[in-house]
Amino acid sequence: MSTHTPQPDLPPPITSVGVIGWLRTNLFSSWGNTVLTLAAAYVVYLTLPPLIEWALIKAHWLGDSREPCDLEKGGACWVFVSVRFNQFMYGLYPEAQYWRINLAAILLVVLMIPLFIKQFPWKLWLGFFVLFGYPVIAFYLFSGGVLGLEHVETSRWGGLTLTLVLASVGMAASFPLGILLALGRRSSMPIVKSVCVVFIEFWRGVPLITVLFMSSVMLPLFLPEGTNFDKLLRAMIGISLFQSAYMAEVVRSGLQAIPKGQYEAAQAMGLSYWQSMSLIILPQALKLVIPGIVNTFIALFKDTTLVLIIGLFDMLAMIEAALADPKWLGFSIEGLSFAAFVYWIFCFSMSRYSMALERKLHTGHKR
Amino acid sequence: MATDKPTQTSASKVALWRLPAFRAIVFQALLVVAIGAFGYYLLNNTLQNMEQRGITTGFGFLSNAAGFGILQSLIPYDETYTYGRTFFVGLLNTLLVAGLGIFFATFIGFFVGVARLSRNWLVARLATVYIETFRNIPLLLQIMFWYFAVLRPLPLPRQSINMGDTVFLNNRGLFFPRPVAEDGFGLVWLALLAAIIGVAVLARWAHKRQDATGQPFPIYSVGTAVILGLPLLVFLISGAPMHFDYPALKGFNFKGGLEVIPELAALVLALSIYTGAFIAEAVRSGILSVTHGQTEAAFALGLRPQVTLKLVIIPQAMRVIIPQLTSQYLNLTKNSSLATAIGYPDLVSVFAGTTLNQTGQAVEVIAMTMGVYLTISLLISMFMNWYNKRKQLVER
Incomplete structure (x- = not known):
């Protein structure tokens, strides 16, 4: 008795799997797509190799003077950064x-x-x-x-340290303040609500730089004579108030997304306002708006650079000062690229962390 | 009956401070008193401090002569004009940079946003790299990079980069030929106006006819042809009444032509590249928000891909894109105040900078500056509310 033994399946055609298949579907699926791919590849060819050559291969890394950079041009002079690395990190700190x-x-x-x-x-x-x-x-x-x-006086704090101090104080202060403002804006008490609305819309409507100007020229006028207000503290207050308004709007969008039944159920359980908010509503609402919260934090981190305009020495200001050093003229690309790299690392990792957090806290049904 | 009574008595026995309504009134009264007291305290201090320093309040200083020059002005200005005039010079410069920035950022944003959704792997990756790079670097740093690292090291005017003897690029700026209208150019403007009105009437008629008979009319292509063609025709018939004023090297710098100062160029570049990355994300989220079912339903109804895109996808994506887009425009306008870091004469740098330092009228100057930005942002949010009401999803 012979049983039917099927022939083994033929392998898929070589043009639809593996590297070739991937290339065909993703890069060369049609004439138009091929043209696009070639154009994009040309752009990459024009930018990437010179960039790598400049930043890595031909670059000068070590040393304590600019001579090697002047002798052999064509590469980045990272010596400029490494010589002043401590200043960029710690500012004018002893x-x-x-x-x-x-x-x-x-x-x-x-x-x-x-x-x-x-x-x-x-x-x-x-x-x-x-x-x-x-x-x-x-x-x-x-x-x-x-x-x-x-x-050590606060005027000597500087560099990346100051940037991080400003950012973390701003985050720690603007988050709770933002939640309070958001709750106030959704309150049923008309005066509380309107105070919060005016506060939020005011801070959201003006640029941060005018806020910082205001804190440096107008705060001394507002306070009783003789009060000497620390410059750093003024900047911190300005940044925190400014970002708390943005935070309030983010939190409010989360509060609005919670179905009314949740509020009613919390009331039916006999919970007080603060109990129902802290135990039922906010944990759900804040989870919904994690991306928005982290985006506000990233914006805050980037906004700390503005303090250089009112004369605080954050990392960017230290680099700007170093660029003006007559012994090291002409290295603005290196200095600013280094700053951009540091800021980018921080902001990019924050945004990736928020994505991971979002996935971790996602307890609903995922499709 | 009997059961009613105890509840009534217990309700009346509730202590006053346990009633939500009463507590709300007390709490709000306290808030009003606290804010009032705080405001009074600030006002009192301010008045006292100003008296001490001999600052007179009021807006009288606006009519005094300013006595300082401004790098770029869209309206006639020199040292003899008043402080009030510096306000308008700064305001116009802010609006100029915001307008240019919005134009280029929208262009970049839509291009990159669509590219990021491309089925072409390389194009999508490039768009992602662009977005993730520029979104995560502070704007101030980008402005400084364009200004100090790119535009400043350009060659001197004598060695400028020469593009066909018409456009020159050097460290003093970018120089274009300036079109100068001669007599009779007004006819071209008239033709343009007539073309726009004509196309508007035509569009109404086409819409009505499509509603009545179902016959579509190619209004976009015909409209563009009329609006561009009619003024061009009039221009040629009337003997081309326009010539170009070419920039020419005189002494140490170029004279004549249209000059774009490096500060403006750096600011527009940085603002549009930075905001473009955010707009690209808004465009992407808008397009992704239209579910695939919509496309399938449109195909099932027999609509062609082009028509599906125009009538089904874009209108729904726009509902998501427009609010984010306006808030990005608003951000760009506010961010243009960073101009002060590189010395572009915008409102903050001219008025809240030089004018404030010269007059010392901190309260008035800061209030006016903030007032401008607040007005712009309130106008935009009013527009947004109107738009949201109009475009809201009509549900059962």
Whole structure:
């Protein structure tokens, strides 16, 4: 008795699988597509090889003078960055005291690591500590004046340190303020609502730079005579108020997306307003708007560069100052590219983290 | 009956401070008092401080002579004009840079947004790289990059980059030939006006006819042809009443022609490249928001791909795109105030910068500057509300 043994399947034609198949479907599926691919490839050919050659292959990396760069042109002179690297990171902070900034940074990283470990039991407490306890420690580390630490005025804080200080204070202050404003804007009390609406629309309607100008020329007028307000603190207040208005609108969009039944159910359970908000509504609403919140944080991080206009020395301002050094004229492309790279790393990783967080917190049905 | 009574009495026994309505009134009264007290405190301090420093309040300073020059002005201006005039010079410069930026950013944004959705892998990747690079670098840094690293190191006027003896590029700016109208050019403007009115009437008629008979009319191609063709025809018939004023090297710089100062060029480049990346994302999200079912339904109804795109996809995508687009336009206008970092004479740099420093009228100057931006943003959000009402999805 012979059983039917089917012939083995023929392999798919070589033109539809593997590298060739992928090329055919993605790059050369039609005449128009082929032309587009060739045009795009030409653009890449024009830009990428010279860029790599300039930035990596022909670049000068080490040294402490500009001579090698002047002798052999055609490549980037990263010596300019490496010579001033400490200034870009720490600003005008006294060199002997760099360890204090490093210590604060290490402390923050050590404190943050458990927050990303799933099994860690005291996340909430640690989170509170990072938000409220750590800033006090960091402030005394930076500023000194206690425990025999030398006092360093805020005008000497600078570089990437200042950028990060401004950004983290701005984030920590604008987030809760934004939530309060959003709740106020959705409140049924007419006066609270209108106060919040006016506040939000005012800050959203003006450019940050006029806010910073205002904080530097008008705050001294507003306060009683003789009050000396720290320049850094003024910038922080300006940035926090400005971003809290944007944060409020993001949170409000989340609040509006929560179905009315959730509000009614919370009331039916006998929860008070604050209980229902903090236990039922906000956890759902904030989860919905994570991308918006992170986008606001990224905008805030980028906006910290504006403090250079009111005379604070953040990283960009340090680089601008270095560009004006008569010994190192003509390296603006290197300096600004380095700044762009640093900012890009921070912003890009924030946006990727928000995507990951969104996927992790997505508890609904995914299609 | 009997059950009603206890609830009534218990309701009347509720302490006053437990009633939500009462608490709301008390809370709001407290808020009003607090804000009022805070405002009074600030006002009091301000008045006292100003008295101390001998600053007089009021807008009288606007009619004093300014006495400083401005790099670029769209209206006649020199040192003898007033501070009030500097306000308008700055405002017009802001509007100029915002207008140019919006034009180029929209162009870049739509192009890159569509490219990112392309089925061509390489094109989509390039668009993604563009968006992710420029979105994540601070705008101020980009402005400084274009200005200090690209435009400043350009050659001196004597060695300028020469494009066919008509366009010159050097570190003082970009120089174009300027078209100068001669007598009789007004006829061309009249022809343009007539063409626009004519096309508007034609469009109405075409719409009505399509509603009545179902016959479409190629209004876009005919309209474009009429609006471009009629003025061109009049221009040629009337003997081309226009000549070009070419830039020429005189002394150390070019004279004549249309000059784009490097500050303006850097600002427009940076603003349009940066905002273009955001607009591209808005365009992408708009197109993705139209589900595939819509396309399939349109094909099932027998619509051709071109018509589907025009009548089904674009109108629905626009509902998502337009609000984001306007908010990006608003951002661009506000971001144009970064001009002050490279010295482009916009409103903030001229009025809230030089004028403020010379007069010391901080409160008035900052209030006027903020007022301009607030007015623009309120006008745009009014337009948005109107648009949203008009385009809202009509649901059951």
